[in-house]
Amino acid sequence: MSRVCQITGKRPMVGHHISHSNTKTKRKFYPNLLKKRFFHPEEKRWITLRVSANGLRVINKKGLATALNEAKEKGYITKY
Incomplete structure (x- = not known):
């Protein structure tokens, strides 16, 4: 399973370790x-999602x- 949020589409970013030297x-x-x-009330079932902390805030808000x-619509999730 890839490390991608199913709500916001956040992925790993690349950067640098910078040492003392x-x-x-x-x-x-x-x-x-x-x-x-x-719990999805329209379908009356539980859904398991892999979401970021920001994705939880989006779900709480919207x-x-x-x-x-x-x-x-954005293509972050195909089925749930």
Whole structure:
């Protein structure tokens, strides 16, 4: 399973470790992903999503159905 948020589409970013001597080596910054279950009231079932902390805030603000529809339109999620 890839490290991608299913609501916001956040992915790992690439950057540098910078040592005391200013040597730069590649590193990755991973999103804060959580595996979370949500109850979908229209379908009357539980859905498990892999969402970032920011994705949880989006779901709390807009609601689960709206957030899922927007994620489908943007291509972040195909089925749930």
